[in-house]
Amino acid sequence: FQARRELDAAFWDELEERLIQADLGAHTTADLVDTLRETHDKRRFDSPEQAEAALRQEMMRLLGGGTVGLNLPLPLAVILVVGVNGVGKTTSIAKLAKFLAQSGRKPLLVAGDTFRAAAIDQLKVWGERVAVPVVAQGPGSDPSAVVFDGIKAARARGADVLIVDTAGRLHTKINLMEELKKVQRIVQRQIPDAPHETLLVLDAVTGQNALVQAKSFTQAVGVTGLVLAKLDSSSKGGVVFSIAQELSLPIKFVGTGERVDDFAPFDAGEFAGALFA
Amino acid sequence: ALTDRLQGVFKDMRSKGRLAEEDIDEALREVRLALLEADVNFKVARDFIRRVKERATSLEVLESLTPAQQVLRIVDEELVATLGGEPGRIDWTGKTPAPVMLVGLNGAGKTTSAAKLALTLRKLGQRPLLVACDTYRPAAVAQLETLGRQIGAEVYEEGTHASPVDIARRSVEYGREHGYSINIIDTAGRLQIDERMMDELVQIKAAIQPTEVLLVANAMTGQEAVSVAQQFHEQVGLTGLILTQMDGDARGGAALSIRAVTGVPLKFLGMGEKIEALQAYYPDRLASRILG
Numbered sequence: 117f118q119a120r121r122e123l124d125a126a127f128w129d130e131l132e133e134r135l136i137q138a139d140l141g142a143h144t145t146a147d148l149v150d151t152l153r154e155t156h157d158k159r160r161f162d163s164p165e166q167a168e169a170a171l172r173q174e175m176m177r178l179l180g181g182g183t184v185g186l187n188l189p190l191p192l193a194v195i196l197v198v199g200v201n202g203v204g205k206t207t208s209i210a211k212l213a214k215f216l217a218q219s220g221r222k223p224l225l226v227a228g229d230t231f232r233a234a235a236i237d238q239l240k241v242w243g244e245r246v247a248v249p250v251v252a253q254g255p256g257s258d259p260s261a262v263v264f265d266g267i268k269a270a271r272a273r274g275a276d277v278l279i280v281d282t283a284g285r286l287h288t289k290i291n292l293m294e295e296l297k298k299v300q301r302i303v304q305r306q307i308p309d310a311p312h313e314t315l316l317v318l319d320a321v322t323g324q325n326a327l328v329q330a331k332s333f334t335q336a337v338g339v340t341g342l343v344l345a346k347l348d349s350s351s352k353g354g355v356v357f358s359i360a361q362e363l364s365l366p367i368k369f370v371g372t373g374e375r376v377d378d379f380a381p382f383d384a385g386e387f388a389g390a391l392f393a
Numbered sequence: 394a395l396t397d398r399l400q401g402v403f404k405d406m407r408s409k410g411r412l413a414e415e416d417i418d419e420a421l422r423e424v425r426l427a428l429l430e431a432d433v434n435f436k437v438a439r440d441f442i443r444r445v446k447e448r449a450t451s452l453e454v455l456e457s458l459t460p461a462q463q464v465l466r467i468v469d470e471e472l473v474a475t476l477g478g479e480p481g482r483i484d485w486t487g488k489t490p491a492p493v494m495l496v497g498l499n500g501a502g503k504t505t506s507a508a509k510l511a512l513t514l515r516k517l518g519q520r521p522l523l524v525a526c527d528t529y530r531p532a533a534v535a536q537l538e539t540l541g542r543q544i545g546a547e548v549y550e551e552g553t554h555a556s557p558v559d560i561a562r563r564s565v566e567y568g569r570e571h572g573y574s575i576n577i578i579d580t581a582g583r584l585q586i587d588e589r590m591m592d593e594l595v596q597i598k599a600a601i602q603p604t605e606v607l608l609v610a611n612a613m614t615g616q617e618a619v620s621v622a623q624q625f626h627e628q629v630g631l632t633g634l635i636l637t638q639m640d641g642d643a644r645g646g647a648a649l650s651i652r653a654v655t656g657v658p659l660k661f662l663g664m665g666e667k668i669e670a671l672q673a674y675y676p677d678r679l680a681s682r683i684l685g
């Protein structure tokens with residue numbers, strides 16, 4: 117990409133290839149490249165570097181729109197964490213708990229995945245590692261009942277932010293999406309504006325299906341923000357551009373590894389820059 | 394759907410009579426778009442279209458009254474041919490117990506697939522032993538043990554303090570002593586770019602000489618499916634692929650990319666979270682799903 121000396125046909129072809137390979141998808145890539153070509157027609161970039169800088173600016177504009185922080189009002193804020201199977205919800209919750217604790221909050225975790233083998237054990241191990249209490253019932257229990265317990269425990273213990281782990285579920289499974297809506301209703305009934313944040317965790321390795329996931333989960337439970345996990349993989353997570361274009365969902369955090377500190381607030385500039393690395 | 398898009402490309406052909414190469418090019422652009430939307434790798438899609446174009450610009454297509462159908466038929470045939478028609482089976486010949494290693498990225502579905510394989514193999518008369526070689530992920534051993542209990546399959550584990558290489562090596566001895574015919578080795582998720590973790594797999598493989606090394610990949614994997622599969626194949630050597638979460642609506646283009654670039658055969662499809670949800674795969678069904 118940097119080897120190109122001028123903005124010839126090969127430049128535009130390579131740019132398209134680069135963006136598609138970063139999982140931006142054919143349509144979003146076409147939109148971005150068309151916009152860049154229009155700009156080039158109007159004001160003539162002198163070099164590929166200039167064109168790349170303009171593209172990075174446009175990408176940052178697309179991604180940087182939303183509020184960067186989390187809306188976590190006192191006395192008790194609730195964060196519901198959702199997403200399809202294996203994306204990194206449970207691990208991200210542990211990371212988020214430590215992040216919030218370090219910024220002065222008092223988190224409490226709810227083991228809302230009562231279905232998958234050893235899911236409760238997994239969250240409990242993480243809870244011990246980050247010194248954050250975990251509220252759980254036995255496997256097979258009703259997730260809504262565990263959440264209800266979690267809210268009671270939070271009030272009793274003076275916790276000020278409740279993070280609810282849920283079972284991975286494909287957005288195509290209507291009954292599982294209904295179960296999630298029920299969990300959300302239980303929360304709303306207990307705390308009027310809750311959940312204050314509903315975070316959808318996406319696996320950066322996912323291709324175009326991530327857009328479908330974002331649309332379905334938003335429609336079902338109203339997603340307020342994204343967590344992009346596994347950004348340490350060789351994947352670039354480019355599908356977030358179509359998500360930004362179509363749903364304007366802000367990316368709140370990125371997961372960059374399996375350890376608890378591999379977690380950071382989303383930085384649009386850094387993300388766009390990584391696409392061109 | 395792709396059929397409609399191709400019909401759209403050729404709808405004005407009646408007035409033109411015979412088609413020209415440009416008409417075929419336009420149709421192939423639609424096919425390429427469908428492949429990219431399905432997460433087929435950029436380069437794999439480009440090579441695939443080149444192969445299809447040779448057949449699609451033949452006189453038989455250009456003079457056909459139903460060119461959309463002709464193009465679709467050629468695309469479908471090429472797709473099925475590339476995906477490969479062998480039904481999934483595990484090779485357990487040559488040693489007892491036959492070690493089968495499951496490898497792949499984090500969260501792809503290895504642990505669940507290990508249990509699914511154990512159940513499938515038992516129904517075929519084999520005696521599978523599950524081996525817990527993920528000493529990293531919290532409660533990974535507990536997860537495999539819980540699944541093993543659900544299907545009545547024993548799990549060989551040494552907790553989280555032994556090295557996965559030693560656990561794998563000792564599981565071979567254990568399997569032999571206890572009359573198991575297949576050892577299914579669940580490994581930790583890892584990135585193909587993590588040298589230390591990839592080296593661990595090479596060491597496990599050297600220690601147990603597996604008859605099968607299966608890459609477990611999520612059907613919704615994007616463009617990097619190629620790099621992932623290539624690295625696992627080059628460094629460890631793969632004998633098969635299990636594609637998980639095929640019960641979702643991901644088109645599964647990763648399967649074509651992986652197969653086209655590494656030649657590794659697709660063996661099974663994960664069709665759900667339940668342990669019974671493992672299916673053999675049908676290339677023609679997967680082909681039409683990828684095309685959309």
Ligand SMILES: Nc1nc2c(ncn2[C@@H]2O[C@H](COP(=O)(O)OP(=O)(O)OP(=O)(O)O)[C@@H](O)[C@H]2O)c(=O)[nH]1
Nearest residue numbers: 201202203204205206207284346371372373499500
């Ligand atoms: N490399 C890497 N691995 C990650 C990251 N986040 C999570 N993982 C790993 O991904 C795997 C799945 O993580 P989980 O937290 O269990 O995912 P989940 O969404 O809760 O999974 P289910 O509850 O089964 O749906 C584990 O091996 C994690 O260690 C990340 O940012 N980078």
Ligand SMILES: Nc1nc2c(ncn2[C@@H]2O[C@H](COP(=O)(O)OP(=O)(O)OP(=O)(O)O)[C@@H](O)[C@H]2O)c(=O)[nH]1
Nearest residue numbers: 201202499500501502503504505582638663664665
């Ligand atoms: N819907 C669906 N879910 C699946 C399928 N296979 C596995 N899962 C789910 O995907 C999630 C991850 O599965 P695991 O077996 O823990 O994945 P893994 O590769 O062992 O994960 P790591 O060990 O952390 O790398 C779990 O929630 C599984 O229940 C499948 O075919 N369909």
Ligand SMILES: [Mg+2]
Nearest residue numbers: 205206229235
């Ligand atoms: Mg989980």
Ligand SMILES: [Mg+2]
Nearest residue numbers: 503504527533
């Ligand atoms: Mg596992």
